[in-house]
């Protein structure tokens with residue numbers, strides 16, 4: 282049976298809807314995947330995450346390597362058992378975090394945000410990038426550690442995730458074409474090492490996704506997508522720098538996805554670290570099946586709620602004093618606890634400005650409810666043959682329907 286069972290396609294774009302089959306059940310696609318970075322979706326219980334409509338979460342190999350360590354998690358029966366989530370889990374390779382140390386604030390840069398001085402050394406220090414792997418200093422205990430492609434796969438094997446990502450160098454935006462080309466070639470050699478390790482020691486049923494790199498360069502992206510698709514990976518993730526602005530990002534993702542059509546159509550496609558509302562809509566149109574991003578949960582913890590308003594990039598910042606006396610709910614029609622239990626924007630604003638855990642929880646629940654509604658609408662629209670209307674309404678600020 283195909284890993285991705287494509288059930289419907291949109292005629293006007295490359296969007297598809299289906300079911301991604303994993304060892305712990307199906308993921309309805311297209312889907313957003315919330316982050317359970319350190320073995321928890323911060324502030325929520327597993328049954329709450331499932332009740333919001335999510336089929337899969339993403340755990341973070343780098344953070345779980347440093348604390349509590351893969352051996353401990355394995356001794357509890359793997360990550361599913363350890364965190365009480367018996368549904369699909371995807372783990373990243375650790376590459377993104379480890380390279381974030383070496384390339385400066387790559388995460389900020391990739392997402393187009395300004396560099397903040399505060400906390401930029403928090404994640405420790407990268408010491409050397411070599412063919413064998415990456416040597417870095419742990420932010421937990423200061424120890425020097427090596428993360429090689431085989432280590433990343435071994436950690437993900439111990440975690441027992443349903444989908445493992447291969448170890449790649451996440452090339453940042455500021456490096457030149459020559460560096461990007463050499464780095465992408467090394468990523469391809471690392472992919473071969475990951476697959477060799479996995480074919481011998483990988484857990485039964487664990488799917489492996491290769492990662493397309495190549496920066497913003499069309500020929501490098503296309504060649505990388507071809508290499509990954511031909512490598513025998515079950516799925517393909519698109520990572521690295523996608524450009525300085527949205528138009529370029531869509532173009533770069535488009536180059537990669539074009540190479541994955543035809544013979545490689547059945548391979549599931551994941552877009553790494555992208556989760557803005559308009560980017561998700563465009564990503565679905567380009568034929569992406571799954572997305573992950575820290576944005577909705579991170580914004581929620583910092584007092585920002587998602588609302589259907591493209592003029593504010595779909596955001597309301599409740600830390601601002603202007604909400605103090607506003608008695609309106611966050612979003613009419615939203616089925617989340619913050620909106621259905623009658624909490625006012627004024628109260629939510631007070632909670633987040635006071636640093637109350639309840640405020641972080643309510644906004645996390647609201648933001649993930651919003652994202653789940655958005656993705657469900659896009660998915661249903663592909664199935665019903667209405668994607669053009671639905672996508673344009675959502676882009677213009679329609680509220681998800683939560684059917």
Ligand SMILES: [Zn+2]
Pocket residue numbers: 611612615616617618619620621646647650
């Ligand atoms: Zn809500």
